[in-house]
Amino acid sequence: MKKLIALVGVLLVIAGALAVAFTPDILSLLIISLMCLILLLGFSAGMVPLMLYADGLRTARGNIVHLSEISTDTPWVALQQLEYFFHQKTLDGLFALYRSKINEQQKEDQVPSDIEDVINEEALALRSWQNVVNQIPGTMTALGLLGTFLGLIVGISSISFSSVDATINSIETVLQGIDVAFYTSIVGVIFSILFNLCHKLLWNLLVRELGLFTESFHMYIMPSAAEQTRLRRNKEMQQILERLERLPKNHGYMPAAAPAAAVLNPGNEQRLMPEIQEGMKNGEFIFYVQPICDLNTRAIIGGEALMRWKHGDFGLVPLDDFISVVESNGYITKLDQYIWEEVCKTIRHWIDSGIRPVPLAINISKTDLMAIDLIQFFKTLIHKYKIPPRYLELEIAESAYLQCEGAARDTGDVLQQAGFRLVIDGCQDDFMGMLALKEAKTDALKLDLRYFSDDQHRGAEKLQAALEQAKKFRLPVIASGIENSEQMTILRRAGCTSGQGYYLYKPMSLQEFEELIKR
Secondary structure, three states: OHHHHHHHHHHHHHHHHHHHHOOOOHHHHHHHHHHHHHHHHHHHHHHHHHHHHHHHHHHHHHHHHHHHHHOOOOHHHHHHOOOOOOOOHHHHHHHHHHHHHHHHHHHOOOOOOOHHHOOOHHHHHHHOOHHHHOOHHHHHHHHHHHHHHHHHHHHHHOOOOOOHHHHHHHHHHHHHHHHHHHHHHHHHHHHHHHHHHHHHHHHHHHHHHHHHHHHHHHHHHOOOHHHHHHHHHHHHHHHHHHHHHOOOOOOOOOOOOOOHHHHOOOOOHHHHHHHHHHHHHOOOEEEEEEEEEEOOOOOEEEEEEEEEEEEOOOEEEOHHHOHHHHHHHOOHHHHHHHHHHHHHHHHHHHHHHOOOOOOEEEEEOHHHHHHOOHHHHHHHHHHHHOOOHHHEEEEEEHHHHHHOHHHHHHHHHHHHHOOOEEEEEEEOOOHHHHHHHOOOOOOEEEEEHHHHOOOHHHHHHHHHHHHHHHHHOOOOEEEEOOOOHHHHHHHHHOOOOEEEOOOOOOOEOHHHHHHHHHO
């Protein structure tokens, strides 16, 4: 790196020396000298730090590789024993701040911050006078133009036609002024191009070294904060699932004639969970579909997949009898993933059978958001079953979205870019809730009309107000829970074009739904 510093310095010195050597007069000499001084300052304050930082990052990468070879289990502990990680004062100072921050976070059992939070392009740009140095090429050009105007002014101001000799002398002075004007202008442009080229090359070199360092640091020393959060959630969920697997699986604990209410008691998790796990193995968990319709034509434009448990002995088990248990212990994630895959199988079956598919909405809980890598899971699903992502509509409960807004927004953004449609479900007549969702990049809100059925007149007013709020915030609305014609009229007048509810269709078996969409 010292050779590179010397090479760039020599290049700029040679350019400055040649420019000074060929100056035609004192005025251009002063302007060119000022340009050279600015070049020197830009080189020392802006370029040299970039090269030193790049060298420090390269040194750190070498240290990371060395640490990974001698200490594969605790590279972070070994790293803290190094007094100089970068062998560069500024970078070592920043790393000392990062190290103290990480130690505090580990004491409080927090997810450690990313190294990019401290050592990043912005921090290095600030310490290498990036904003000031970026003005130097423009300053060079401006000084060249200044020399142009000064040269022309000096030449024109001395014009005299009082005699032949005076006229000849005036012409010579004007030509000298033009010479100065062109010279300073050309030198200013050359200096501007040369400095900008060198600085951009060095900055790109630094950015490359920073990227390679960050990649090595995450690979061998400490994963990124997002990766650590995901691993921690997976570990916690794995612990929960392991505890569930250890629950007793004996099925002789009740008489054969015992009623379903006694066996499938949501208050007795120890008895209920073996039944749920056995039901999973036997394929007893299925999904019903409630059609989503165009409110103007009543044509079916989609459906919502709703989990059901078709018990081998007791038939269809009400959702309320088991959902609270699996939500509290985290087993809901296994059930949800199973249903999601069944939905994808169904869409694939429709395509293969020549049935025109309609989008199916699936529900995502708060636990799913926190415990599953949804991005990877859904991308794997559509790749496995070769279905367009537009046929899978992802519904996140409003409460889950607001409680996990950061994770929900990041996950939703990536999935939307991949072609999935994102809907926030369970919205009410809550002005503040809609205001909070205003900035959410959602394709639609699903408005739950059950919250508007307390009093017919009052409910209609509340529904109208909620629809106006959504329209004001430019949030498309899907109505859920439509129960009467009055609600249909209000929704149509407000411009809501899609919805679902018992007034249109009740949830039905998959076979019944297929018959409907075939027709």
